[in-house]
Amino acid sequence: MKRDSALDELRKELNYDKTHACVQCGYCLPVCPTYVSMGKETHSPRGRINLVKMVGEGRIKDLSVIEESLDLCLGCRACETACPTGVEYGAILEATRAAIVRRKQFSLPARIVRNVVFKKIFPSRKVMNLIGNSMWLYEKTGLQKAARTTGLTNMLPAHLGKFEAITPSAVSPLQRSSLPQYTPAKGEKKYTVAFFVGCVMDAMFRRINELSVKLLSEVGCDVVVIDNQTCCGALHAHAGERDDSKALAKRNISAFGQHNVDFIVNNAGGCGAILVEYDHLLADEPDWVERAKQFSAKSKDITQILALCGGIQGQARQPQRVTYQRSCHMTNVQKVTKEPLQLIRGIANAEFVEMTDAAMCCGSAGIYNIVNYDASMDILDIKMEHVKDTKATTIITTNPGCLLQMKLGIEREQLQANMRAVHLVEYLAEAAGISESSFK
Amino acid sequence: MLLYCYEARKGISQVEQRQIEEIRTIIATGRILTAESDRYSYSFDGSFGTYLPDVVVQTKDVQEIAELVKFANRELVPICPRGQSTSLSGGPLPVKGGIVLDLSVMNQLLEIDAEDLVAVVSPGVLTADIHKAADEKGFMYPPDPSSSHVSTIGGNLAENSGGPRGLKYGVTKDYVIGLEVVTPEGEIIRTGGRTVKNVTGYDLTKLIVGSEGTLGIITEAVLRLIPKPPASKTVMAIFDSLIDAGRAISKVLSSGILPSKMELMDQASILAVENYEPSGLPIDAEAMILIELDGHPAAISDEANQVSILCKEVGAREVRVPATQAEMDEVWRARKLVSPAIARIKPTKISEDATVPRSQIPEMCRRLQEIKKKYNVHLVVFGHAGDGNLHPNIVADKSDIEEMRRVEQAVTEIFETAIQLGGTLSGEHGIGTMKAPFMEMELGAAGLDMMKRIKQAWDPNNIMNPGKIFPEPGQKLVLSE
Numbered sequence: 066m067k068r069d070s071a072l073d074e075l076r077k078e079l080n081y082d083k084t085h086a087c088v089q090c091g092y093c094l095p096v097c098p099t100y101v102s103m104g105k106e107t108h109s110p111r112g113r114i115n116l117v118k119m120v121g122e123g124r125i126k127d128l129s130v131i132e133e134s135l136d137l138c139l140g141c142r143a144c145e146t147a148c149p150t151g152v153e154y155g156a157i158l159e160a161t162r163a164a165i166v167r168r169k170q171f172s173l174p175a176r177i178v179r180n181v182v183f184k185k186i187f188p189s190r191k192v193m194n195l196i197g198n199s200m201w202l203y204e205k206t207g208l209q210k211a212a213r214t215t216g217l218t219n220m221l222p223a224h225l226g227k228f229e230a231i232t233p234s235a236v237s238p239l240q241r242s243s244l245p246q247y248t249p250a251k252g253e254k255k256y257t258v259a260f261f262v263g264c265v266m267d268a269m270f271r272r273i274n275e276l277s278v279k280l281l282s283e284v285g286c287d288v289v290v291i292d293n294q295t296c297c298g299a300l301h302a303h304a305g306e307r308d309d310s311k312a313l314a315k316r317n318i319s320a321f322g323q324h325n326v327d328f329i330v331n332n333a334g335g336c337g338a339i340l341v342e343y344d345h346l347l348a349d350e351p352d353w354v355e356r357a358k359q360f361s362a363k364s365k366d367i368t369q370i371l372a373l374c375g376g377i378q379g380q381a382r383q384p385q386r387v388t389y390q391r392s393c394h395m396t397n398v399q400k401v402t403k404e405p406l407q408l409i410r411g412i413a414n415a416e417f418v419e420m421t422d423a424a425m426c427c428g429s430a431g432i433y434n435i436v437n438y439d440a441s442m443d444i445l446d447i448k449m450e451h452v453k454d455t456k457a458t459t460i461i462t463t464n465p466g467c468l469l470q471m472k473l474g475i476e477r478e479q480l481q482a483n484m485r486a487v488h489l490v491e492y493l494a495e496a497a498g499i500s501e502s503s504f505k
Numbered sequence: 506m507l508l509y510c511y512e513a514r515k516g517i518s519q520v521e522q523r524q525i526e527e528i529r530t531i532i533a534t535g536r537i538l539t540a541e542s543d544r545y546s547y548s549f550d551g552s553f554g555t556y557l558p559d560v561v562v563q564t565k566d567v568q569e570i571a572e573l574v575k576f577a578n579r580e581l582v583p584i585c586p587r588g589q590s591t592s593l594s595g596g597p598l599p600v601k602g603g604i605v606l607d608l609s610v611m612n613q614l615l616e617i618d619a620e621d622l623v624a625v626v627s628p629g630v631l632t633a634d635i636h637k638a639a640d641e642k643g644f645m646y647p648p649d650p651s652s653s654h655v656s657t658i659g660g661n662l663a664e665n666s667g668g669p670r671g672l673k674y675g676v677t678k679d680y681v682i683g684l685e686v687v688t689p690e691g692e693i694i695r696t697g698g699r700t701v702k703n704v705t706g707y708d709l710t711k712l713i714v715g716s717e718g719t720l721g722i723i724t725e726a727v728l729r730l731i732p733k734p735p736a737s738k739t740v741m742a743i744f745d746s747l748i749d750a751g752r753a754i755s756k757v758l759s760s761g762i763l764p765s766k767m768e769l770m771d772q773a774s775i776l777a778v779e780n781y782e783p784s785g786l787p788i789d790a791e792a793m794i795l796i797e798l799d800g801h802p803a804a805i806s807d808e809a810n811q812v813s814i815l816c817k818e819v820g821a822r823e824v825r826v827p828a829t830q831a832e833m834d835e836v837w838r839a840r841k842l843v844s845p846a847i848a849r850i851k852p853t854k855i856s857e858d859a860t861v862p863r864s865q866i867p868e869m870c871r872r873l874q875e876i877k878k879k880y881n882v883h884l885v886v887f888g889h890a891g892d893g894n895l896h897p898n899i900v901a902d903k904s905d906i907e908e909m910r911r912v913e914q915a916v917t918e919i920f921e922t923a924i925q926l927g928g929t930l931s932g933e934h935g936i937g938t939m940k941a942p943f944m945e946m947e948l949g950a951a952g953l954d955m956m957k958r959i960k961q962a963w964d965p966n967n968i969m970n971p972g973k974i975f976p977e978p979g980q981k982l983v984l985s986e
Binding site: 107115119 | 536538540541542543545546547548549550551555561563589590591607609610631652654655656842844845848849852854
């Protein structure tokens with residue numbers, strides 16, 4: 066093979082060396098949501114790896130040839146769990162996406178949106194707060210109703226209108242400022258934990274964050290909420306904005322590093338996945354990699370800590386059938402699979418039914434359902450068929466994206482009357498009789 | 506890139522735009538893929554090499570397939586049928602370009618007929634789905650290639666796949682009694698039927714099974730089912746000598762007991778698995794064999810005792826009989842992990858499936874050890890030892906040209922040894938592109954010529970999966986560039 070230095074550079078950029086671990090056995094095909102829904106190798110994990118390989122070998126000259134294939138990947142990483150040879154698919158995907166983004170001339174509006182969303186909105190708690198407040202105002206002022214009746218929401222870009230109906234009702238600014246900096250453990254203290262609030266969770270699901278803190282306190286944790294924490298950077302990394310992602314990681318490592326806690330606890334599968342991989346993200350930064358390792362080692366999903374502390378005792382208000390839509394990143398990256406099931410099964414008066422292909426992605430995948438709406442809905446429709454087969458009335462989730470997508474699925478199937486989607490934290494709190502009323 | 510280069514790229518057809526337009530008129534219900542990213546995504550399988558097709562066609566409709574083949578035959582465009590491309594021998598690779606026909610989408614039919622004891626299936630149905638459907642009705646479809654949860658039945662039929670249960674139950678061809686086939690001239694024919702007995706004319710069913718897509722496209726199959734065995738039991742025997750392990754295999758098989766599986770792991774594979782995922786395997790042992798017995802619970806309990814005694818007689822240092830299902834699963838999991846575990850030693854894995862008569866298993870084990878030393882290659886022996894289908898795998902690094910030359914020599918000598926011992930080049934993976942140069946060595950000039958004549962009679966224009974099975978003039982095994 067001819068050596069040329071430009072190609073060598075490109076290979077490094079793409080993580081080309083990691084593609085050699087793929088022996089093209091195809092074990093990833095049946096677990097890949099896009100291969101199942103789209104029915105071609107171009108949208109399979111080994112197909113995508115092969116395309117990266119072809120670019121690295123100079124057979125495909127233009128990166129734009131493989132762009133659509135990589136764009137349409139959900140990044141659920143179910144293929145890594147199925148892979149017998151341990152291919153680091155996520156690393157190949159993110160490196161290649163970053164390479165594509167670097168070369169791409171985004172149209173001016175797209176560039177502005179990317180800049181604003183990734184550099185200004187997610188990282189800023191102030192701005193996310195503002196969004197939360199605007200959402201509240203928007204609802205309370207009747208603007209929402211007006212927008213719905215005039216069809217204005219349907220004119221929002223990229224199907225955002227469809228999501229408007231399912232976003233949770235926002236909380237008032239008064240409530241929003243109420244997450245306490247310190248909540249003592251009920252009874253004997255077992256651990257001190259720092260709660261990772263997250264950006265989307267904080268702005269849109271503050272109620273779940275409140276319940277999370279209360280549950281942690283209930284099982285015996287002192288809970289601190291650190292002030293200068295920021296967005297986890299997962300969405301940036303998935304979209305190829307690696308440098309932004311690294312900057313956010315450093316801010317979080319610095320913020321949490323100043324406090325001596327046993328664990329850093331989050332309640333969003335997608336955030337948790339990058340938090341446990343901060344050491345990979347910063348692997349090429351010698352000044353940071355050790356601190357990142359310490360941070361990642363302490364980072365846990367809330368279900369791990371609740372289970373570690375003995376679980377939640379409770380019973381469903383009325384007999385019901387529940388099913389569980391896993392967060393892909395919790396399953397395939399954090400490898401947290403047992404604890405959520407243990408907690409769900411621990412609630413009395415409810416029957417747990419596993420759906421077919423339970424571990425398969427729902428199509429939410431960060432902002433995938435917004436940017437690749439049609440592909441996402443094809444995947445959701447398959448998922449909802451499996452959900453319906455279980456005859457469950459409650460779908461439990463462990464990540465905000467999945468929660469919204471399941472709500473959207475219920476709306477699309479018009480099942481609102483007898484089916485609901487909740488975060489596991491909400492389900493546990495409800496069963497334990499813990500309410501969302503503000504902290505005193 | 507690793508290519509089995511035999512002047513390969515000569516004579517590659519280029520499908521012209523007007524031809525693609527014609528294909529569009531033929532394929533009314535399916536999809537036609539021509540984008541560069543799509544074509545590259547159908548350029549590979551589980552073996553080696555990248556061969557770019559001109560167009561990829563997907564359809565569920567047999568009439569459309571027949572018309573497409575008629576078109577290809579008239580226009581002399583190569584057409585390569587493909588399942589999910591898990592092949593380890595290059596079967597679905599479009600080595601001469603042309604059309605790749607993706608049959609994985611043709612999965613509409615999976616019918617279990619409990620009265621006739623058959624399954625009727627479309628080629629795109631996954632093998633594991635047939636296992637499941639049969640199991641639900643109390644039956645078994647025995648062929649069980651390791652990739653059955655990914656591989657299509659069409660691919661299994663084309664390659665005549667085996668699997669661990671081949672020892673007791675035989676391979677794919679032993680369970681196929683009828684086929685629907687689109688011939689290379691675009692005719693739709695039916696072979697065999699739904700009866701176990703059928704001697705009407707030549708047995709075209711058996712001819713098509715294992716023909717690697719060179720004689721036609723299978724569009725439906727009738728598979729024989731058997732009653733599901735009520736129970737199974739596992740015996741694990743550990744040896745200080747690989748050759749003793751080989752002897753134990755022969756001894757058990759000649760004692761009147763026929764296990765359903767009999768798998769061998771040598772020291773290199775035990776070590777690789779233990780390094781990959783520690784589970785307390787005996788890493789100082791030179792080999793271990795795993796034996797599964799199935800049948801009536803009382804019968805297999807007695808057989809398990811006999812097998813344990815026989816293994817000890819030939820020098821097993823330890824015999825374990827897992828008591829619970831969980832322990833049993835643990836033992837078989839170790840065997841399943843061999844393949845991924847050795848792939849982590851070095852990146853390039855050359856997986857062979859040369860097979861010898863049962864009596865020659867100990868001798869083959871000895872010769873493989875010699876070959877390993879002689880060429881200083883990383884050779885791992887594991888596999889379906891009971892049926893003589895050892896899987897000598899060589900792991901190497903393809904960027905090391907000197908090492909790859911040694912690997913080529915070692916592979917060649919493995920093939921020669923298998924044939925000298927009365928065995929065969931391929932037990933279950935097929936010939937494809939890689940083993941074609943060795944065909945004459947096993948079949949003789951006249952034997953190979955008869956096969957070529959069959960191919961010519963069926964496919965006079967050589968459009969059906971060309972470049973497979975038969976060597977090109979002067980073709981040699983080449984693993985390096």
